Amino acid sequence: MAADSMVQLVSYLAAQQPDEIKGTPESEWVDFKSISPNGPYDLSTDKGKFELAKDVAAFANAGGGLLVCGFKAKKRPNELYEVAEKATPFDKKLVNTDSYKDVLTEYVRPLIKVKFFWYDHPEGDPEATGHYFVIEVPPLPEADRWAMVTRGITDNGQFIKNSWTIPIRNGDTTAFLPQDEVYRLLNDGLRARSTAAATAPAPAPAADRVKVREVLRAGLKLEEAPVLFFQSVPDHPRGLVPGMYADGGLRDVLSNQDTLRGTHAFNWSSDYTRPAPREGGLLLADAPRRGLLVESDGAVTGAVSATAEMLGWAMERYNDGSGVRRINVFVLTEIALEYFRLVDRHVLPLVDGAWTHRIVALDFARPPGRVLASGEDPAFPLWGSTEMATSDDWNHSWRALGDPERDAYEALRYIYALFGLDVTVNPFIDGDRVSAAKLQAKGKRLQAGQ
Template sequence: MLNDLKSALAALEAHRPGSLLGLRETQWLDAKSGPYQLADPRAVEELTKDVSAFANGGGGVIIVGIATRLEHDEEVLDHIVGLDPTAVNVDQIRKLIRQRITPAPRGVRVGWSGADGERVLFIEVPAQAADTLFVLPAPVGKPGAPRQDTVAVPMRDGDSTHWLPRAEIQQLLSAGIRASGMPTAQALTELVRQAVSEAGPGAGLRVGQGLPDREREMRAAYEQLADAGLGEPTGEAWAQGAAALQDLRHEVDGEPGWVLCLVPGRPPVAVAEPVWQAIVETGRRAPGGQDPLAAVGFPRAPAGTNAPWVIPADALRVDLDGGAWGPGLLACSGRGVWRWQPLPRFSLNQGRSADIGTAGQTPALRLRALVNLPWAEVSTLEISKSRRTQLEQMLPHSALAGAVTLLSRRRGAELPAALWERGPFGNSGRSAGYTCSIAGPDGGAAVKASVMLALPTTMESTVVACADVLIESAEAWAAAIGPGWDTQLGLDEIQAVLLAAWETAAELLPEAVGDPAALSWAAPPTTELRITCEQPDDNGVRPALDTLVDLKPLGPNDGGSRSQLAVAITAAPAMDRAERQRLLREALVHMAHAFGYVDAEVDLL
């Protein structure tokens, strides 16, 4: 049974926010049905009041996304409203807590709990040092920087939060003055002198204040970067994973501020505030309310840079690393729009959609390029009639159609991939599927090309674009071509088909939902390339690939023959053809090495 802060936090960490329903708001528990609207100064004041009240009251947790009902004059947690993580700026919440509350409470944690549709935000405020009082600027409910010459003390009293009356604040100050043993005027003068001595002229905070273990390191970095225009801190330093961070003003009024960022093993960097916000906003699109910087990582210095460095406000590119998304770069367009893309890398990981659209099919050979497009804004995507018509008009002239036509043309036959029909995959506002068949003399399919685009479903959260070339029957294809031609594909033909399939799936098909360049990523996009023999022999065993594909350029394979080879490429879908061809060749070599062709080299393909 949940009856204290510890058990409530355990339920939230286990993603069971529903377990809290029925609890009453109390000294350690507060619930909000909707998020703090941080564009409203009054909501900012409410947030910092709630947090500092718990800091002054022994700790507690604020849960945002659960509505309450009034029962016997008490607020009871009634039902989960749920929040959209993309509509809540968690980083801004953390920043406001650090900047507005003096001193900044230690160990405050902002996180998410629950599954989609029932996701809630929680702000955990641990118990603080018993001799510390947390204060705020007096609330005014108006835009602008808070006044630094006012003070207010929020207090938690049972299930409510209120301001400490002026008379009690005066009593606290008087008690402190009496404890100093000095007359009032002398005590106040000494306090001012001490504050100025510790913080420096015009400043209320030290560089590194808030992270005593790293304060010296941060001050050294600040001094090395001061010539870039770093001003005074605007809030205490804080830890984000292994990184130490602190917001700073610019030394010139009106210029964007800075974020001082220290990551172990990397040179310190001062990042202009607009660029830092672009980094954070990019990571905010990660699903599940993940910490933005845990997703995209932190700025990575240019190669060969070991000294402290600066990312100015007019920077057009930032390399990032250390996050769950892996190495990537954030690039700014001429219109000031920042867009993240991964740095290319290879693996053998196949996603949940690897076999999409293959049910009931047993081609002799399948060459597949499947592109996973984890866009952040997918709920409004649809395949309109006009864009479907445009796709139908372009498919006969696509790279995929050209590659399939060329397979027969190289063998002396003109069998164009010109007629594309809907199916066999379902077509709707959320999916599109087309197939082109080249028949053998008996009318049965010899070679097929097919494409499919599927928008997210309850089972799959990403957009999937796929292009296949199927040799349904090598015998039927040989009969359609005519005598004297070998239907075994060369490795150069495999490359040409995979290149065309990848280009079609990555660039042509996504245009069916609009302009892909206008969409942002919620995770790294990937492409899966696969070469498989799927038609079993009479003994039920799939034949080896080298019966249908000439794999000699890869060299010997100590592991024996295989019926399947596959590789995954993490890279931006859109690129020029030369870059795509280079990545394809490198991916095939990576795949070959992983499957035992250890002598394979790019130059031999």
């Protein structure tokens, strides 16, 4: 037997009939993955991350397809393609779907909304036990092609920085778009864009939801305090976000956030409050420190106080007598990255299309004023040179990248400019990204009292 379509293959798995899949050839719509001791993809290695990103991007650039994990494929004599030869079900603990999502979020552009499914092997089989794991990859719309992997790889299986590649599904194999074709596509696109620009109006940016910021600020009782806002809005909202209050939906995500250093650190989680329904959305408030509001259409607004409660944490002793208040570099960076880890990973995928991220800093220059310094936070008793905020209404936006560490970098780039500083003076920056590893290392030093 063999499956002749995605629907039929999935129906065999759902009916616990894996033997019916044997003989199915790999093709432009299915690829079979056997299991190593570290699962179908070894995400502890650059090679494993690249393989996952490459396979997903290749199917997205074709007509979509299935990555079916738990079958060994082999090319038989006189056959053109490898076929599923043996069922190899495996333990679910070999796959962490959050890690798979993280790899795809980091290494595939644009963001591709894959779906994960588990199917059981029949009970009572004396020869095999376990499960099958399927990654369903949707096709990219023609207007959005091509999907690319943001890293190339060496023959030794190591990522090459500042490189990229465009994989395409070619029958039962994966090829890569030739350089000449990439060059032609780029030039065709530039010419078409230049022609259209002469006649088409500029696209409207996502609405700046000023009222939402005002409501959140009042609800946190921060009307008299300087506040930093993070805001994310879909360019084309489509009504209610599905499953806001369902099991595994956004309410559960906010209640059980995957943070870098736990709820005690500088993030948007809380041990004391739970997200509360608000006009079809959710409000997670921790006055007067910070709060997060998710609207019914998925738009998110986060507010952080620029006081000793949050952004000025542990900075009171560096007051030079003028009354100015210093911003803690570590707190600012961690809270920014945690916002985009939450929003880019869990909210953006709920609404198709482009999103706009925005930062707004209000009343940072109002006396006594807020200051920020280059480099690390000072070690007592050294103060370090500081720069004063230059505006009381700093408002900048950018097209969401869907990559938390890149979007956090963009946010900090604008925040540092408020103080007349370049973002490269931030010690937690690595190239054009915020480094989660550097933040975690600093957090460990803080816990150790260093």
